[in-house]
Amino acid sequence: MGSRTARRALVALAAIATFGALPAVAGATDPSHVGSTLEGCKFSSTTVLPDGNGNFICPSAAYTTGNLGKGWNELDLVPHRVTLDAGNAAPATQTYTIAVVLDGRDAGAPGYDVISAPTLNAALSDAGCDTGTSSGQLTTTGFGGIDESIYRTLTVTQAQGSTCVYDYYGRLALGSHLFPGSSLHANLALIGSDGKPTTQGIGASDVSIPVNEILPQELTKDMSALQNSDHAWSIVKGAEPDHVNFTNTCATGAALDATVAVTVTVTWTKLAATPSGDITVTTHVYAKNPAARTITVTPTDVIRSGSTTLDTVNGGAVDVPANTKLLVLTHTMTVPAGTLALNDVATATYTDKVTGIAIPGSTSAVAAATVQGSGIVTNDSAVISDSESITGPFSYSADSFTPDIGAFQNGYVAGTKTTSQTDWLSSSQGDSGAVTFSKTVYTSAGSSGSGTLSDVAHVTGSDGFDAHANASVALVSARQATISIVKHIPNVLSGTETASFTFDVKDAAGNVVETRTLNFAAGDTTKSVDVTGLTPAQYTVEERTATGWAPQDPVPVDVTTACSGGAEFTNNFGPATAEAHKISDPTGFESGWQMVLTGPGTPAGGEKVLTDATGTASFTTTLQEGSYTITETGQSGWFNSGSSGECSFTVNYPADADHAYSCTFTNVEYGHLKVQKTVSGSSDLGGRSFTFQLRTGASPSAVGTTLETQTVDAAHNPATFTSDLVPGTTYQLCETVPAVGWMTSLFAGGFTPNVVNDPFADNSVICHDFTVTAGETKTYTVDNTPPPGGLALTIGYWKTHASCSSNNGKMKQTTDQVLASFPIAAGQSTHGVYIGSLYVDTCKEAVNLLNKSTVNSGKKMASDPAYNLAAQLMAVELNLQGGAGACGGLLTYRAQAQTLLAKYGFDGVSSYTSGASKMSAADQALANALAHQLDQWNNNTLC
Structure with missing residues (x-):
């Protein structure tokens, strides 16, 4: 339908409808060949609700398909009825769903707020009717263009030829008299494809109630206030003058028995009679119930002055019979005289005992009262x-x-x-x-x-x-007292030096009432100032401690009865102090160090103080003007790494008053070296002794300085070096290899001193760099392994460890011993070894060859490749015979060297760079190359 008005006109003609053979609508099953009648109860003076059985069902004669007339009011439960007739054309049995609908809300105003579940009226229905199944209360977009409708669905199973009657009711909501339009409607509908009620296929039967005939639930009230009247009096006073100040009674010529005249005026006024006494306020709250059934009302009443609440009373629940106005609350209270704008607000909520469903909303009423006088007048005089x-x-x-x-x-x-x-x-x-x-x-x-x-x-x-x-x-x-403040200081100010002293005069409560400052310049020793105008009392004069000057005790001054008093202060400067601090590395050794302060006032030799656990030594000498020095007394095993702070200073007062001079000494504990000796991993040294050196500055290019030598044997293992070592400084632990073929664990990462600068260097000494931390005793476990397979030794070693060497054989005669251990070669009668064609079997021959010289005269032949090669080969033979380990192709180089020297018939006397025995250039180059390889092996760098 195009508009709500047009729709209402049509449904008025369709209160009775028949569900014919219509196209099925998606959603719930529609009835087939079922006639329906929608009716509502028309109110009359004989209508009695509920009926004798407690149901909200009207006599059958009261139901109509038209307008339900006036008489239905807010909170009434309005009975409705649906009659369903299944004709002869209907199926034998069918189950279908219809909907009963009520206007719910429009334009913010309620209509019906409750719809009950339809129930079968067995007395009016045939045997082929079931009780039906109803949904709960639902809401939908309103029929006829209103905002919202409420409804329930009814699913019925009905036999052909039967008539089924279902009763239900709708509750007229609190405020339904405000529903817009002319009528409130009840509708009959089918269920559309969206699951919502629809008029399609039925035409929407409805019955209505005229809105303008619905009466509201009402709350009314009255209010009264009663008070007597009274004369009030006012009284005021004035004094002239309002204050009197007498002159200073300590001033010269102060008046005795001074007098001042004062006048006081009292004025009273009799005011017009006004209402007086407490005001008694009474309110009555009434509830009017226009409904056709009893409604329970719960009132609340608030008495106010203006907008301020004075008292609130919550009344109990009251049952108000149908169509009755009943007093539901009386509220009485007493308020003080003068309370203005007395007014009252009452509200009520409602309870539906029948449905048990809450009733939304409330009603209210207001009243005001003017205070009424009783006519009794009081306080007339x-x-x-x-x-x-x-x-x-x-x-x-x-x-x-x-x-x-x-x-x-x-x-x-x-x-x-x-x-x-x-x-x-x-x-x-x-x-x-x-x-x-x-x-x-x-x-x-x-x-x-x-x-x-x-x-x-x-x-x-x-x-x-x-x-x-x-x-x-x-x-x-006002007896105004005077306090004189006198200040004395020693004569220590000179030149542009100044000093200022500030004094606070405090009352008995400790409040500062006056402050004065005295300023001193060079030559000043006494200053004074008067504090005048003080109220007689007990005072305390306190000097603010000036920087560099000793604090002074406060001086009490009692001028309670006297006109004057005095406070005298004598100040000296705060003496400077001195202290020393110790930092030890490692930490934990700060205490027990002797610190010495020398200067004016200290004992002979200076004041000596030991540092405490924090490393602090506080001197007790009162410092005088003059120069001072702080020193420390060293301790064995430690060295001073530096000092900082004020270790030498000059005191000048008062500029240096209270100054704390501080000097810090840092001492580092020396480190030490210890060697633990093993042979092949065992502490059993086999009766041998081993020589170790502590060096500094040693490197492959420098021999360094030997600081200490220790011999380790069975009785001295481990051996500790006594030399003090500076932490962080690089030192060398050096071992003299016991003999040819021995290995030392120092060789891993170690070096031979001065081997770079001295090609004849003795590599039997192996060194290893190390450092110590403060206080550390570094321990090395040095393991030696006896031959075979040990270290090789250089030509420098072999020529100095021989009986015929230039050192007159002062070193071990290792060369002699090893030479004597060679087997006797074929055709020879002595122990020896061939170097080329030369059979070396004497110390002199071996040492001359090692020295790159002729074996007969000792002539230097260092520029001759044959002699260079012979020297290195001689060392190789001695090393191998002594037990050194061969590796890195040494045996190949050795064989090549022997072959080359034999080729030229090397005899240790001839020249091989000129004459008949001259080597070719290629062989000279080969000789130099082989000498280099053999030299590397002799220096343990070939592999």
Whole structure:
């Protein structure tokens, strides 16, 4: 339908409809050949709900397919009925679904808010009807263009030729009288393909209630307030002058018994009668129930002043019968006089005991009350009283009063000087008035302090009204005291030097009341300043400690009764101090070091202090002006790596007052070296001794400096070197190889000293670099392995370890021993070895060859490749015979050298660079190359 109005016009004609053989609609199953009638109960004066069985079902005669008429009101449960007739054309049995729909909400206003489940009316239905199955309450987009409808589905199984009747009701919501439009509708519908109610195929039967006939649930109330009336009186006081200051009683010529005149005026006013006393407020709250059934109402009432809540009462639940207005709450309270804008707000909530479904919303009512007077007037007359008192070092007299409307009380005689309270009382006064008192205030010479002349007046009404007013005159008697501050310092300022001292004058509570500063220049030793205008009391003068000057104790000064007092301070400068600090590497050795301070005031030889556990040595000498030095006494096994801070300084006061001089010494503990000796991994040295050296500066290009030599044997293993080693400095541990063919573990990563610069260097000494950390004793385990397979030795070793060498055989005669160990060659009678064609069997021959010289005369032949090769080959033969290990092609090079020398008939006498025995250039080159390879092996660098 195009509009809600047009739709409503059509459904009015379709209250009775038949479900014919219509096309099936997707969703629920539609009825086939079923006639339907939608009815509602028309309200009348005879309608009784619920019926005798407790059901909300009307007599059958009350149901209509048209307008349900007026009489239905908010919170009524309006009965509806659906009659379903399955004709002869209907299937024998069918199950189908329809929907019953009620207007729910439009334009923010509610219509029906509850729809009950349809129930089978067995008395009106045939035997072929089942009870039906209903959904819960659902919502959908409203029929007829409204915002929202509520509905339930009803699924029915019905036999052909049967009539089935189902009853249900809808609850008119709280506020439904505001529903827009003219009517509230109930509809009958099918279920569309979207699962929602639809008018397609049925035409939407409906019945309606006229909205403008629905009466609302209402809350009304009344409010009253009652109060008496009273005369109020006001009273004020004024004093002139409002304060009195007496002169300084310590000043020269100060007046004795100084006096000042004071006047006090009391003024009272009788005010017009006004409502008085507490206000009694009463409210009554009524609930009106227009529904055709009992409704439970729960009220709440709030009494307010303006928008301020004064009291709240929550009433209990009250059952209000149908079509009844009932008092549901009485609220009474008492409020103070003068409470304005009394008003009241009541609200009510509703309970549906039948459905058990909450009723949304509430109702409210407001009321206001004007305070009503009772006509009783009080406090029509009053008396005025006045009391005078004084505090501080003062007295006063009450001299007179005008007009003469009262009298002094308690025997006081006007004009009498007193420090006690005086009282005055007026006769009864029926109207406004005033009285003025003349008084005199007194003090004495030398007095000091403050006080108050106080006056309190009361106006007391005939019926108990009371008001009062206060007036006071501040009194000050100033005996102003003076404190003189004197400062002394030693004569230590010179040139442009200055010193400043600041003093705080504090009261008994510790508050600073005055501050003064004295400034000293060169030559000044005494300064003073007066602090004047002080209130008599006990004071303390405190000197702020100046940098470099010793602190002074505070000086108390009592000027409670005296006009003056003094505080004297004598200052010396804060002496400078000195201390020494020790840093040890490694840490943990900071204590026990002797530090020495020398300079003015120290004992002969200086003040000596040992450092404590923190490494600090604090000197006790009070430092004087002059020069000082801090030194330390060294300890064995440590060296000083440097000092820092103020180790030499000059004290100049006062610039250096309180200065703490500090000197720091850093000492490092020497390291040491220890050697643990093994032979083939065993600590059993086999009766042998081994020689080790501690060197510094040794390298492949330098022999270095020998610091210490240790011999390790069975009785001295391990051996510890006594030399102190500087941490971080590179040293060398060197071992003299026991003999040819021995191996030392120092060889791995070690070197022969000076081998680069001296081709004849003795490589029987193997060195290894090392460093120590502070305090470390570095331990090396050096293992030696006896031949065979050990280290080879250079020509330099073999020529110096022979009986015929230039050192006169002072070294071990290893060369002689090894030479004598060779077998006797064929055709020879002595032990020896062939070098080319030369059979070497004497020490002299061997040493001359090793020296690259002729064997007969010792002539140097170092430029002759044959002699160079012969020297290296001689060393190779001695090394191999002594047990050195061959490797890296040595045996091949050895054979080639022997062949080459034999080729030229080397005899150790001839020249092989000229003459008949001259080597070819190629063989000279070969001789040099082979000599190089053999030299590498002799130096243990070939492999």
